[in-house]
Amino acid sequence: MARMMYRDAVVSTIAEEMERDPSVVMLGEDIVGGMGTPGGPEAIGGIWSTSTGLFGKFGADRVIDTPISESAIIGAAAGLALSGKRPIAELMFADFIGVSLDQIWNQLAKFRYMFGGKSRCPAVIRMAYGAGYNAAAQHSQSVHQILTGMPGLKVVMPSTPADVKGLLRTAIRDDDPVIFLEHKALYGMKGEVPDDPDFTIPYGHARLARAGQDVTIISSGLLLGFCEAVADKLAAEGIGCDVIDLRTTSPLDEETILDSVEVTGRVVVVDEAPPRCGLAGDICALIANKAFASLKAPPEAVTPPHTPIPFARELESAYLPSADKIEAAVRKTLSWR
Amino acid sequence: MADIRPFCMPKWGIEMTEGNIAEWMVKEGEAFTKGQTICLIETDKITNEVEAEYDAVARRILIGAGDEAHPVGALLAVFADAAATDAEIDAFIASFKPADTQVAAKRGDAAPAAAPEPVAAPAAAPAPTPKKIETNRPISPEALKLAEQHGVDLGPIEGSGRNGRITFQDVYQAIQPDARPTLKGPATVYDESDKIFASPLARRLAALHGIDLAGLTGTGARGRISKADVLAKVPAPAASAGPTPLGSPFVPVANSPQVVPFDKVRRIVAQRLGEAKREIPHFYLKVSVAADALLALRKTANLVLGVKASVNDYIVWASSKALARHPDVNVQVHGESVHRFAHADVAIAVASPKGLVTPIVRQADRMRIDQIAAETRRLIDKAQAGRLGFEDMDGGTFSVSNLGMMGIEEFSAIINPPQAAILAVGGVTRQAQEEDDGSISFASRIALTLSVDHRAIDGAAGASFLATLKGLIEDPETLFA
Numbered sequence: 001m002a003r004m005m006y007r008d009a010v011v012s013t014i015a016e017e018m019e020r021d022p023s024v025v026m027l028g029e030d031i032v033g034g035m036g037t038p039g040g041p042e043a044i045g046g047i048w049s050t051s052t053g054l055f056g057k058f059g060a061d062r063v064i065d066t067p068i069s070e071s072a073i074i075g076a077a078a079g080l081a082l083s084g085k086r087p088i089a090e091l092m093f094a095d096f097i098g099v100s101l102d103q104i105w106n107q108l109a110k111f112r113y114m115f116g117g118k119s120r121c122p123a124v125i126r127m128a129y130g131a132g133y134n135a136a137a138q139h140s141q142s143v144h145q146i147l148t149g150m151p152g153l154k155v156v157m158p159s160t161p162a163d164v165k166g167l168l169r170t171a172i173r174d175d176d177p178v179i180f181l182e183h184k185a186l187y188g189m190k191g192e193v194p195d196d197p198d199f200t201i202p203y204g205h206a207r208l209a210r211a212g213q214d215v216t217i218i219s220s221g222l223l224l225g226f227c228e229a230v231a232d233k234l235a236a237e238g239i240g241c242d243v244i245d246l247r248t249t250s251p252l253d254e255e256t257i258l259d260s261v262e263v264t265g266r267v268v269v270v271d272e273a274p275p276r277c278g279l280a281g282d283i284c285a286l287i288a289n290k291a292f293a294s295l296k297a298p299p300e301a302v303t304p305p306h307t308p309i310p311f312a313r314e315l316e317s318a319y320l321p322s323a324d325k326i327e328a329a330v331r332k333t334l335s336w337r
Numbered sequence: 338m339a340d341i342r343p344f345c346m347p348k349w350g351i352e353m354t355e356g357n358i359a360e361w362m363v364k365e366g367e368a369f370t371k372g373q374t375i376c377l378i379e380t381d382k383i384t385n386e387v388e389a390e391y392d393a394v395a396r397r398i399l400i401g402a403g404d405e406a407h408p409v410g411a412l413l414a415v416f417a418d419a420a421a422t423d424a425e426i427d428a429f430i431a432s433f434k435p436a437d438t439q440v441a442a443k444r445g446d447a448a449p450a451a452a453p454e455p456v457a458a459p460a461a462a463p464a465p466t467p468k469k470i471e472t473n474r475p476i477s478p479e480a481l482k483l484a485e486q487h488g489v490d491l492g493p494i495e496g497s498g499r500n501g502r503i504t505f506q507d508v509y510q511a512i513q514p515d516a517r518p519t520l521k522g523p524a525t526v527y528d529e530s531d532k533i534f535a536s537p538l539a540r541r542l543a544a545l546h547g548i549d550l551a552g553l554t555g556t557g558a559r560g561r562i563s564k565a566d567v568l569a570k571v572p573a574p575a576a577s578a579g580p581t582p583l584g585s586p587f588v589p590v591a592n593s594p595q596v597v598p599f600d601k602v603r604r605i606v607a608q609r610l611g612e613a614k615r616e617i618p619h620f621y622l623k624v625s626v627a628a629d630a631l632l633a634l635r636k637t638a639n640l641v642l643g644v645k646a647s648v649n650d651y652i653v654w655a656s657s658k659a660l661a662r663h664p665d666v667n668v669q670v671h672g673e674s675v676h677r678f679a680h681a682d683v684a685i686a687v688a689s690p691k692g693l694v695t696p697i698v699r700q701a702d703r704m705r706i707d708q709i710a711a712e713t714r715r716l717i718d719k720a721q722a723g724r725l726g727f728e729d730m731d732g733g734t735f736s737v738s739n740l741g742m743m744g745i746e747e748f749s750a751i752i753n754p755p756q757a758a759i760l761a762v763g764g765v766t767r768q769a770q771e772e773d774d775g776s777i778s779f780a781s782r783i784a785l786t787l788s789v790d791h792r793a794i795d796g797a798a799g800a801s802f803l804a805t806l807k808g809l810i811e812d813p814e815t816l817f818a
Contacts, residue, residue, distance in 0.1 A: 194530070204558060207529070208537035213521035231523075240523035244537075255557055259538035259564055296518070298506070335516045 002195055007187040009164035010050045010126070014088060016197060017172045018058050021086060024172060026054060027064040027073060028090030028126075035065045047092060048128055048187055070096045074103035074125065081123040082111065086172060094129035094143045094181060108177040109152030124171045124178050130222055130272060131304075131320055132185040136311040142221075142272040145279050147179050148249040154178045154203055155250040159224040161191040163247060166201030173200070183222045204251035208260075212240020215330050216260040218283055219270040220246040226323045227270055233323075234330060241330065249279055257283065258291050265296035266333035270321050275303040297336030300329040340466070341396075341421050341429045344414040346407050347387065349380065355406040356380040358413065363395045368419075376402075376413075394419050396426050475502035483508045535562035542567040552690075602692040613754050618791040621749050622799050626810045628765055628781040634813045638706060646710035648783075649685070649739045652762055654709050655809040655816060657681035657701035660735055663802040667734045668793050669755040675793045676755075684733035684753060685713060689720040695736060695753060696720055696729045706816070737762060747784035757790035758799070760806075783810070 004012070018024045031051040034043035041055050055063040066073050070091055077089035091097065097104060104125065111121045131140035148155045156171060156178060158164045164182070171178035209224060210217075210231040217227045224245050231241035242260045246253065261267050267287055271280040280301035287299050302321045310316050346356055359377040363369050374386045375395070393416035400413045407413070412433050415426055467485040474491060476484070480503050484491060487508075494511050496503040527540040533550045535543070539562045543550050548570050550562055557563030572595045599607060631651055639646055660667040660681035669676040681702045684695040696716035701709060719725050738750045741764030750761040763784035769777050785806070789799040809816055 202534060202559065205534070205561065206537070208526055208540075211524035211526045211537070211541065213524055214518070235523040238520050238522050240521055242524075242537075251558075253536075253558075255561070255563055256536050256538070259536060263538070334518050336510070336513075336518075 001192045003190055004161055004193050005187065006158075006161045006164055006182070006189045006191070007048060007050050009161040009193055010168060010182060011052055011054065013165050013168045014051070014172075015054060015057065017086075017169060018054070018062060020197075021172075023084060024086045024088065025062045025064065025080060026051065026058075026088045026090070027066050027076060027080075029066055029068055029073070029092050031055070031090055032060075032063060032065040048182075048184065050090070050126070050128075050182070050187070070100040071103055074100040074108070077123045077125065078103055078108050078111075078121065081108075081121045081177070082119060086122045086124075088124045088126060088172065091125065091127035093139050094127035095138050095141045097127070097143055097146070104147070104153070104177075104179075105150050109150050112176060113152060120175045121177050122172075122175045124168075124174075124180055126168075126180045126182060128184040128187075129181045130183040130185055131309050131316060132222065134311070134313055134316060135184075137308040140309040140316075142181075144179075144181055144249050145271075145273045145277065145282075148252075148279060148282075149277075152177070153250060154248065155181065156203070156248050157181045157183075157220040158247065159183075159186065159221050159245050161189065162193045163201060163207070163245075165193050166199050167203075167247060169198075170200045170203060174203075181221070185222050189225075201247065203248045204253050206247055206253035206256040207245040208242065208256070209245050210235075210241055210243035212242050213263055214240045215266040215268060215333055216242045216244065216257070216264045217268045217270060217326065217330065218244045218246065218257060220249065221272060223270045223272055223321055223326075226321065226326055229323050230326045230330060233327065239330070239334070252283075252286075254286060254290070257286065261287050261291045262294045265294050266330075266336075267295075268300045268302060268326065268329045268333060270302045270326055270329075272321065273303065274306050275301065276306055278303065297333040300333055302326050302329045340393075341415060341417040341425060342391075342393065343412050343429075343433055344375070344416055346409050346411045346413060347378065348409040349383070349385065353380050353409060355408045357404055357406045358400055358402045359384055360402050361398060365395055365398045368392070368394045391416075393417060396421065397430065399430070475500060477502065477504055480505045480508045483512075487512050533562065534560065535567075536564065538564045539567045542571070546571045600691065602689075602694065606693050609754065610751050614751050617752050617754065619749075619752060619788050620791050620796065620799075622787045622789065622796070622803050623747065623784065624787075624803050624807055625768075625782045625784050626807045628783045628810065631810055631813045632765070632781060638817075642707050644707040644710045645714075646706050647713075648741070648765070649737070649762065650706065650710045650713055651813065651816070652739070652760070652783075652810065653683050653685060653698060653701055653713065653737050654704070654706055655806055655813075656735060656737055656760055657683050657698075657704075658809055658816060659802055659806040661702040662805055663798065665798045666758055666789075666794055666802040668757045669732075669734060670757050670790055670793045671755055675757075678734045680734075682732055682734045684730075684736040684756070685716065686736060686738035686750075687717055687720040689723060689725075691723050694720050694725055694730065695733065696725050697731075697733045736760070741765065741783070747786055749786050750788050752788050752790055757793040758802075759788045761786040761788065 014026060031046050032041045032055040033045040033051065035041050037043055045052060051063065073089050073091065077087040080087040108121055108123060111119045129142050133140060144155055144157060147153055154174065154176065156167050158167050168180060171180050209228050212231065212235065217231060219227045227243045231243045234241055242264060244256055244260060269280040269283045271278060273279060275281065280303050284299040284301055302325050304319045304321065310319055356378045359379045361376045362374045369375060369389050370392045371389050373389045375389050376387050378385055378387055395414060396417045397415040400407060415430060417426060468488050470481060470485050470491065472491055475496065483505060489508055489511055491503065494503055494507050497507050498504045524541065527544050534555060535550050536557060542564060548567055553562050553566050553570065555562035556566055631648065635646065635648065635651060664677050664679065667678050667681050680700040682697050682699045683701045684697045687694050687696060698709060698712050716729060719729065733756055736753050736756055736759040738759060739762040740748055741762055745763055746766055747763040748761050750759045752759050765781045765783055767779050768782045770780050772778050787799055787803050
């Protein structure tokens with residue numbers, strides 16, 4: 001076990017996989033970090049430091065700085081994937097999927113299906129998402145609910161450095177397109193990471209971060225840590241919370257969710273995306289549909305309001321689900337019957 | 338309209354389905370006030386007093402005190418004020434349909450909501466008179482109706498609908514008694530570092546029931562071990578878990594057996610060994626051999642040869658050398674004839690996950706100790722993996738069974754036909770012995786028991802073989818000669 005930061009887990013996993021498999025290439029905006037500046041490559045570093053040292057190690061053929069055109073990045077990744085490479089494309093901000101959505105939605109996600117299974121498209125699209133960075137409405141969004149709704153894509157949202165390692169390695173080795181969402185507020189998080197060079201985490205396999213028998217809390221990404229803190233606080237009062245880290249929203253681990261709700265009968269789904277047509281509502285619907293008889297209280301969803309993300313710090317923290325809001329929702333489910 | 342209300346069998350807890358009136362504390366026609374005890378009701382668990390929820394007169398008592406149980410919701414009595422006429426009460430009883438939950442009664446439905454046909458005589462409506470609520474807050478019509486029926490104060494209710502609209506659910510929650518959930522508390526998270534693909538609940542159940550997930554095949558999504566896979570392995574109903582509190586009397590629980598049919602290996606073991614013990618006239622020769630020299634030599638030899646030969650490997654080796662010198666013991670029995678062999682094929686008894694198996698070290702007498710060690714290792718690994726084939730187990734001229742590592746000092750084994758002898762090896766024990774000068778010293782000893790088929794081998798032949806074996810073990814250098 002090595003202790004490392006979330007961002008270092010990203011870099012080291014990419015480096016290990018590039019070492020292992022010469023067909024792995026990386027492309028994105030400013031990933032070389034200083035190309036064209038007086039200091040030269042890597043003089044400045046990428047904005048998230050998620051590609052540090054890769055250019056020096058693997059060179060310009062495998063670490064490709066691109067123009068500022070997300071549709072070009074994803075389009076190039078799609079083409080590379082179709083012609084036998086394993087591209088890892090980086091979008092600096094997940095919010096920019098908008099301009100590359102055709103490449104993701106109509107091309108990447110559909111190739112295998114439309115070519116009757118004859119094509120492979122082993123592309124990984126990494127992107128930094130999430131609020132909490134005071135980056136306003138166009139640079140703070142959580143886009144997983146849009147992408148999870150697109151058949152043909154796998155959507156991954158790791159919440160710990162170890163999960164980054166296991167899930168990113170699975171993504172790179174996967175023969176189908178994977179959307180890999182990294183929460184920008186987690187990049188500095190430290191954690192234990194297994195040393196095993198083949199440590200992978202299969203998709204659709206949620207993690208039980210805390211176990212308890214009274215309430216199920218379902219989350220992923222940054223908010224999982226809030227849920228764990230709430231569970232630990234409530235445990236002192238004798239309230240046991242199952243905290244489920246979804247890890248992947250597509251495929252979704254329905255079994256772990258339903259198993260847990262059958263034990264607890266109370267559920268709080270915590271999600272960073274706005275409430276309408278979103279993941280939290282989707283999971284509440286799943287539970288209402290398949291575990292209705294187990295429920296002791298209506299499923300609670302804790303999400304931001306249906307508004308753009310505000311810029312002001314005070315408003316942004318009011319916008320995001322907080323530990324207090326999660327705790328209030330848990331207590332609300334306990335106030336039933 | 339007279340205020341007529343039914344008094345029904347209450348539901349105390351989810352498991353209560355019926356109860357009986359132990360005693361009425363009010364008489365028919367008697368008036369009572371709110372809070373007064375009306376009757377005692379017994380269930381199979383408890384007896385409880387029922388208090389009046391309002392002032393009224395017990396106009397009609399339909400079910401007298403007695404042992405007869407009545408279902409939850411059954412009409413027990415009719416309460417009303419003195420103004421109600423007997424005719425109204427009769428009409429009410431005639432039109433009453435039992436509700437099966439308290440909720441229906443609480444919601445004040447004129448008749449149970451589940452009743453398929455329209456409510457009978459409107460005159461008989463038992464509902465409390467709704468109090469009109471005037472409010473300009475947004476509220477759904479059903480919610481308002483419910484609030485009016487129960488006289489709910491809308492003030493403290495926070496509307497959960499759009500723009501604070503009060504929903505039926507909000508009012509329903511407001512009229513419920515305070516929630517007192519029974520908390521079951523936190524539990525342990527089981528780690529996933531073992532690379533086994535199992536759902537969290539499957540892990541929890543496996544830990545709870547002491548089931549090893551390693552052997553399970555998953556039938557869940559993408560081959561994951563699911564709850565059902567683990568539950569399938571849980572032995573029949575485990576009655577009353579948990580320790581009994583101090584001082585409580587011992588209560589026996591159902592102790593029905595878990596029926597495990599013989600699998601293939603067990604069937605063969607049962608059949609062959611049953612036959613062997615019935616058919617073969619066994620006799621047993623016991624000897625204790627000094628083992629210090631062997632233990633010392635093994636250490637050195639393992640170092641020099643760079644192998645990891647066990648004590649048992651040496652005993653297999655010594656047995657095979659002794660067998661080569663005693664071909665009258667190195668035999669198989671087939672019907673009326675004895676087959677003698679020049680070389681010793683020694684079967685070793687191995688406890689595998691599938692049961693007892695006896696793979697064979699062929700021509701062990703011709704091998705070096707490192708070869709024996711390698712061969713036994715190979716066979717044991719194969720046995721543990723359940724991959725031994727027919728060719729690994731067919732034949733054999735002798736068997737060695739060792740339970741020393743399990744702490745067994747000595748035991749007698751059953752001959753494995755068509756072989757005619759088996760050596761049962763006990764563990765190394767330290768024993769006091771008298772030295773030539775009369776002093777006492779301690780030595781390591783191993784107890785050997787030879788089971789012999791008297792049809793083929795006589796006592797003297799067996800004893801002579803055992804003496805050779807003892808000599809080889811006690812003077813182990815001769816093995817290398």
